[in-house]
Amino acid sequence: MTRPMRGRTCVITGASGGIGLATARQLKALGAELFIVGRNPDKLAAAAESLGAQPFQADFSSLDDVRALADAILATDRPVHALINNAGIWHGSFKTSRDGFEDTFAVNHLAPYLLTRTLLPRMRESGGARVVHVSSRLHTQAGQTSTLRGRAVHAINVLGLPIAAVPARFEEEKLDRREGFRGLEAYARSKLAQILFSNELARRETKVTSNSVHPGSVATDVTRDSKLLSLGMRIASLALKTPDQGARTSVYVASDPSLEGVTGRYFANSKEAKPAAIVHDAELAGRLWNLSADRVGLER
Numbered sequence: 001m002t003r004p005m006r007g008r009t010c011v012i013t014g015a016s017g018g019i020g021l022a023t024a025r026q027l028k029a030l031g032a033e034l035f036i037v038g039r040n041p042d043k044l045a046a047a048a049e050s051l052g053a054q055p056f057q058a059d060f061s062s063l064d065d066v067r068a069l070a071d072a073i074l075a076t077d078r079p080v081h082a083l084i085n086n087a088g089i090w091h092g093s094f095k096t097s098r099d100g101f102e103d104t105f106a107v108n109h110l111a112p113y114l115l116t117r118t119l120l121p122r123m124r125e126s127g128g129a130r131v132v133h134v135s136s137r138l139h140t141q142a143g144q145t146s147t148l149r150g151r152a153v154h155a156i157n158v159l160g161l162p163i164a165a166v167p168a169r170f171e172e173e174k175l176d177r178r179e180g181f182r183g184l185e186a187y188a189r190s191k192l193a194q195i196l197f198s199n200e201l202a203r204r205e206t207k208v209t210s211n212s213v214h215p216g217s218v219a220t221d222v223t224r225d226s227k228l229l230s231l232g233m234r235i236a237s238l239a240l241k242t243p244d245q246g247a248r249t250s251v252y253v254a255s256d257p258s259l260e261g262v263t264g265r266y267f268a269n270s271k272e273a274k275p276a277a278i279v280h281d282a283e284l285a286g287r288l289w290n291l292s293a294d295r296v297g298l299e300r
């Protein structure tokens with residue numbers, strides 16, 4: 001068996017369970033050295049032990065935690081050849097992060113934005129480094145709940161089926177709005193933000209590639225915050241992918257030799273896929289870059 005990741009160091013966030021743990025396992029089998037990130041210390045320790053990986057604990061609801069995580073990774077003096085921004089959540093009700101931002105956007109977008117930008121200098125030195133953003137097909141439904149038809153589709157389509165009622169929109173004005181908060185709406189917006197960030201990074205960066213993926217609809221704990229959605233997940237679980245199957249596209253994009261130099265693309269089922277048209281809006285992506293930089297305290 002060829003081991004294309006031999007001698008290469010991978011940072012995988014959200015690797016204490018679900019798709020992230022399976023991603024780490026598969027990258028390990030390809031020869032990678034693993035730095036795994038998790039929030040829950042017990043789950044993280046168990047995962048690190050089973051993988052022979054170095055664990056890093058951080059809560060992405062806190063930008064200080066993300067800064068400390070980046071510092072700890074940089075302090076190892078190891079190269080970073082792949083960063084898999086996999087940690088993600090959705091919430092059934094409105095919550096704010098420790099920094100006062102709506103928590104879905106904070107965990108799914110602001111934290112990986114800060115981590116990626118802080119690790120970039122090390123990744124540039126590492127040679128042939130890749131950032132993989134684990135987004136979701138649900139990004140195609142961002143902004144659709146404002147329309148009647150979109151609302152209906154949104155309500156039934158928790159599995160991210162390829163239905164697009166109206167073109168996706170990034171509703172910047174709703175970012176931190178408590179009134180009328182809908183978890184799925186915030187989740188879809190955060191997943192769209194991840195792809196806009198991935199594409200903007202690809203436009204700005206010459207030494208590190210940046211691509212986004214949809215892992216498929218996978219039986220995991222991602223709906224843990226919503227009893228209804230968790231029940232739906234359990235009922236649908238036979239029809240869903242396993243975490244191992246869900247990890248394959250992330251692993252492919254992080255490691256496949258054929259993707260050397262390929263950047264700014266979106267993948268599903270281990271091949272290039274068609275995202276919502278809005279992800280190609282460079283003006284919007286530039287605005288989101290600046291907004292995110294201001295929020296996390298980095299230069300634009």
Ligand SMILES: NC(=O)c1ccc[n+]([C@@H]2O[C@H](COP(=O)([O-])OP(=O)(O)OC[C@H]3O[C@@H](n4cnc5c(N)ncnc54)[C@H](OP(=O)(O)O)[C@@H]3O)[C@@H](O)[C@H]2O)c1
Nearest residue numbers: 014016018019039040059060087088136217218220221222
């Ligand atoms: N499952 C699906 O059908 C599906 C579909 C499309 C996209 N995705 C995306 O795939 C990624 C992985 O999700 P999953 O399905 O594997 O979910 P999961 O089983 O719930 O795993 C999520 C991971 O993210 C970590 N995490 C959650 N909140 C965090 C926080 N505040 N700070 C740090 N880490 C945090 C969790 O850490 P702890 O367990 O240690 O708290 C866990 O390791 C997510 O980005 C999700 O949006 C999933």
